[in-house]
Amino acid sequence: MTPAAPSAWTGFIFVGVVVLDLLVLASSRLRGAIRTVALQGAVLSTLPLALATGEHQVLHVVALAAGALVVKGLVIPGMMLWAMREAAIRREAEPIVGFVASLVLGAVGVVAAFTFAGTLPLPIPERHPLLVPTALATVWTGLLLVVTRRKAVAQVLGFLMVENGVFVFGLLLSDFMPVMVEAGVLLDLLAATFVMGIVMFHINREFASLDTRRLTSLRD
């Protein structure tokens, strides 16, 4: 089982994902953070292709990569930017824990992820030595974002990053359990629900009630 693409390039992808993790933690503007997470989704979507082995069905690999690119890179971030416009959310990220502190915690998580991955021997031939630590570091960063940010949008971003990490880990299983990898797509359903929730949340603040029957004063 040798990776079809040169391993060095695949390594770059993994490193890129981890760098983007830290970049999101450092973003003070929500729009910037959303775009960073979108970029991470797009970078991740190349991984099924980069890690493809001869055992995969070509169609499956291409569909997985294209699906991830569209959903993680375009649709959900696009919905979030739309929600920010629609609900007139202010741009500041408003962290509970400061940016420097959360960056330090993020870095600690990355180191811990590499150490933890080193202690767990993979029972299957290794796809890429950076896969497991990258997945765990991204999950950790996402959790950190959910806990340390006050804004609902930032919490959804954290959830998206947890989801990205789970997606990377799932690629380990794509040889023998492709169905489970696709099941992860259902997480995106939750993410979409959140975005709708944010819009509702803000309408609610404006009108002190989300009872849509009370939104009838604006009709002809």
Added chain:
Amino acid sequence: MLLALVLAPALLAALAFALPWAQVRPRVLLAGAAVHAGGVAALWPWPSSPALGGWLAVDPAGLLALSTVSAVFLVCAVYVQGYLATHPERDNRVFVGSLLVLLAAMTAVALAQHLGLLWVVIEVTTLATAPLIYFRHDARSLEATWKYLMVCSLGIALALLGTFFLALSSAGPGGPRTLLLPELSAAGATLSRPWVRAAFVFLLAGYGTKMGLAPFHAWKPDAYGEAPGVLGALLSGGVTNIAFLALVRVVTVCQAAGEGGFARAGLVGIGLLSMVVAAVFIVGQRDLKRLLAYSSVEHMGILALGVGLGGAASAGAFFHMVNNGLAKGVLFLTAGNIHRAYGSKQVDELRGAARLLPLSGPLFLAGFLAITGSPPFAPFLSEFAILRGALDGGRTGVAALYLVLLAAIFVAMGSTVLRVVQGDPGEPGPAPELRDVALTAGPPLALLLAVLALGLWVPGVLTRLLDAAAAPVRG
């Protein structure tokens, strides 16, 4: 047969969404609940063969959970007839439809033998519950729904990662490379043990969030506090119980892989922690429904503790799953009646519920006595079985802490409940349509009689089923 049990409520849900007549939809719900209860009852004498290539099958633990869900759901469906009649102004399309989707999803969880399918249908229960919590359509219920979705979704994501870990552990040389429970358990020794451990930690956090075990219980007080009482009954008697079942499935695999000790130690720890957290927040709780939410945290802790202790406590935990589901139904349905009659759920504004609501008031008190383990109600037997399991296993420290916490919660909860039930209600009281009627007071009465009956006499067939359910996790 098994497939029909899942599909029937799902199809009726589609019907409820499609029907244009609001008055007919509650009847659809009742029909779905009755058909489901009939189908589940038929599984007791005539076990059905597996469906979908073994992905759906009925086993003792699943049958117990499914029967509890079905019984609580049937009672709640009757209650909903009376409940929706008091709220004719609210659109019931989404409410009835989501309830039926929830029933289909909970059935699928109870029957799922594939951990991937299990994960998918648990996610469906989360999505189906969200619109139900938001039924009141105000700012507070929206906030509760948001918290519920956020916390449970993170749990769901962690559970998926844990499921991936478990899949990976089965992929080694000679491994079964599957997530089917019977095959995983049969191939126990070939699983990669470090990955099974890691999987347990993530799945405990993930499904523990759905159960509402401390410290993952943040969604619970808000969701139970803002949702209609009937949903509280379904969450604490249905959703959290099937999440417990999911966790038990994981423990079965850990046990087969030789990591049962590790898993059970974790369960004892998180179980006791949940009881401690519940005791702290029950003391001085001023909100009736939040009080019940913390009681649910306590009892989920007792379930985890029971499985964690193993031995005699395992069967006790399964018995307690049934009893807690039924008794919580009594409490949440009567609390809903009290909330409606007084227009408040703040303890300071509630007095003399026994006089104002001659059925719901005393039933609420009886439900409190049942849930805190007073004889002759059934939870006394199951909580005692767990205590005996702890003493048999020589865990005197755990047993002592368990007893102290049970006693503390009894006193704290009792002082609040008595304030609500006793005394003089004062003012003229609520409009006649908000007083006790057969459709809203009868269902909790039926549940209480069931809890009482199980406390006086446990049928032999149930004892055998409890032992069979506990066998794979006894340790």
